[in-house]
Amino acid sequence: MMRARKVLTYALQPIVNIHTGSVFGYEALLRGFEPLGFTNAAALLAWAAEFGLSESLDAMLSSLAIERFIKQGQVQHYRLFFNLDPHFIDPEHGLRLLDRLSEHGLKAEHLCIELSKQLDLFIHPDCIAMIKGYRRVGLHIAIDDFGDSCSALKHLYEEPPDYIKFDRFFIQGIDTDRRKRNLLANAVQLAHQLNIRTIAKGIETEGEFLICREIGCDLAQGYLIAVPQISPKNLVQLYEHIAMLHERNQRKLSGDRGLIETFLELIPPIHLSDQITRLFDALRRDKHHHIVPVLDSTDYPVGLIYESDIKDYIYSSYGRDLIVNPAFAREIRDFVRPCPCIDIHSSIDRLLQAYSSAADTAGMLITCDSRYHGFISAMSLLRLIEQKNLAVARDQNPLTKLPGNNPIHRYVSQALAEREYTWHLAYMDFDNFKAFNDHYGFRRGDRVIQLFAELLRTGLESHGWFIGHIGGDDFFAGIRDTELTVVLEQLSWLIEKFKADVQSLYDAEDRQRGYLYVKDRYREWREIPLIRCSMALLEIRPGDDYSDGDTIGRTIAELKHAAKQSPLGIALRRNPEGPDHLLTEAVSLAMSSEVQSDYPPG
Known part of the structure; x- marks a missing residue:
């Protein structure tokens, strides 16, 4: 030894x-x-x-x-x-x-x-x-x-x-x-x-x-x-x-932390090592609360002490003298009740889950870097959830439940402001969707939109992308500091997967034929190809200047037009200067052997 x-x-x-x-x-x-x-x-x-x-x-x-x-x-x-x-x-x-x-x-x-x-x-x-x-x-x-x-x-x-x-x-x-x-x-x-x-x-x-x-x-x-x-x-x-x-x-542009901080109550805590008299002092000084948070020596919360649990000692003639008597041997830890502890970075859904799983608790203790940060009461939690639901409803597309125009606008503004990073912004819509929607009806059209939204979650969001639904059949996705080859691999998978999966929503005859045979607006019979996704992809590199909103709008419109003309459905611009050759620069790159792989979303 x-x-x-x-x-x-x-x-x-x-x-x-x-x-x-x-x-x-x-x-x-x-x-x-x-x-x-x-x-x-x-x-x-x-x-x-x-x-x-x-x-x-x-x-x-x-x-x-x-x-x-x-x-x-x-x-x-x-x-x-x-x-x-x-x-x-x-x-x-x-x-x-x-x-x-x-x-x-x-x-x-x-x-x-x-x-x-x-x-x-x-x-x-x-x-x-x-x-x-x-x-x-x-x-x-x-x-x-x-x-x-x-x-x-x-x-x-x-x-x-x-x-x-x-x-x-x-x-x-x-x-x-x-x-x-x-x-x-x-x-x-x-x-x-x-x-x-x-x-x-x-x-x-x-x-x-x-x-x-x-x-x-x-x-x-x-x-x-x-x-x-x-x-x-x-x-x-x-x-x-x-x-x-x-x-x-x-993932979230405006996380839940701001809302949580709004409803946080900074109730002064005591420590397990404190004398029992410290508990009486805490209750006497704070007239608005009937609980006291208790921390260990690392300042991590161990639970709550409820005023009701010690009222017999507070209000009886000899209770206070009895509880502080060393022979009685009562300590702070003897009165502590468990309480859920949640990190301030957690989502509001996580707070609700923790509160629902706890039995008979006044609320939740909030930590920051594993130290006591504050308390949220049960009543405050209800108001917090109400505010969260209102914010979600305001910023969310009702059909797909994806972030809507406000979060998308904030994301793009962030990309244009933070010029030290490389950003990839993808604007997507469907080709031949109107003919499908007119022929089969809006309910089946909604199923196409929901199908694409789920593919966005599976293939992009799970790999770090921000995804959003602009409206109708227009979608958005963005990611920061990711290699172009990886971006193109994932977007190419999305296009091909959607092209294959959407066929299940056609009638068997149309699917087998490979097109819809319908009358156009002029009452002429036409063959309309099956739906696919086309995509305008903008790469913003450090030093690129897209600060003018009109410029980026025109760029996206040009890229969308080029994407619809492309057999592969992707048009990329990597340089803010001049629209000519850059509009079709990476159409072939998107499906080249360099990036073509069996991309399995996680």
Whole structure:
């Protein structure tokens, strides 16, 4: 063990807020086992178990991890995630860990125990007792590799954790695998209903990060953010490339945060460590509220104290003296009731979901970067939802439920204003739609429009595009800082997929014939080709000047005309100067072998 103490060390890997990139905590990952003759940490733990050394090794490793955590500095707001040795089962383990934390001036909430997939809580009789012991002393619990092996739904029922870390299997390639996305989205929703925070583990690509953020994961960890670091000087409090990635790929032009902030109440909180008299002072000073938010030492909310729960002590003759009497041994935590905690960046739908899943709560606690930010009451939430619905109705096309003209105008204005980025703006409409609508009726015409809207969601929105419905059969899509080859690949897929799928809305005879045989406005019989989408694509590069609204309008009109003349349905302009050769520059490029691939939307 003496040699092990000299060579073993820990690397810290950041776990960050998925919206801001600010550090929430660190996972301690064991390093230095190779000189001891072990290929991985699991082999070392198994060896210790075989020779009856698990308890001694655990004492050494937990001390090493805490010391490493202390060295990175400013630990008061962070949490250390420590992997539990699956061979070491001890109901008193929580007390021992608490002692080690106290030696370094830390509290229980600074440590989160990760339960690995090798640990089956329901086989060993002392496992549940050990978990309950962690809870009694205030340690946090996370289930690692959720969705694999013993990390199953039964854990969520028997001993609900504070966090679940999703197995890397579900994260890898989630941006191109719709089944994984649906599975993880439902798992996130279930966790949130149980007031469990979710961590997307092992994120390595921007695509994986964006989908994990989109489906509602709270925290993120992986090589995209930072590799495990042994040296404290390589750790930072904010990973700016994650914050920039979030800002660059925000789907909603005007997010819900502004509305949430409007209804936020800044109720002064107290801490678990405060004396009970602090609770009386808080209620006395704030006459407008009958609740008090309670925070742990990291300023993360743990719940609410209701005035009604302590009124017997407040209003009885000896109640106040009794509750502050040390012999009575009542603390702040004895009166705390659970309350949903939601990040300020969450959608209003997420707030409503959390509130609906909670039982008998006065509202919701709002956090920002995992610290208390305010409170939203149940009544305020109802008004918030009403305002949200009004805003959605105002900015949404009623047929497709896609953003309408106002959001589209804001998006285009943003593209014209932010000249340091490359933007691609696509204006789309249908060829031969009027003949179809006149022949089959507006109900079937609406089905064509809805079909195209769903393809936009599937093929573009899920890959970072902003999509909108201008009206009728006119649509819009835009994306920032994406390679032209990728843009053309995705748009070409959209055109071809729509061209194939829309045929299902024709009668069999017309579909087989390949055209409609109808009378035109002059009562002459004509052959009208089947519907297709044509597309005007404008690339705006850094330095391009499209500040004149009339100029961009004329450009789009010219491109639309060129697209309808094109056999492929796409016309691209990459230069604001001169309309001639640029109108048809990328018609062939759109379907060239360079970009022609079996683009599968995620």
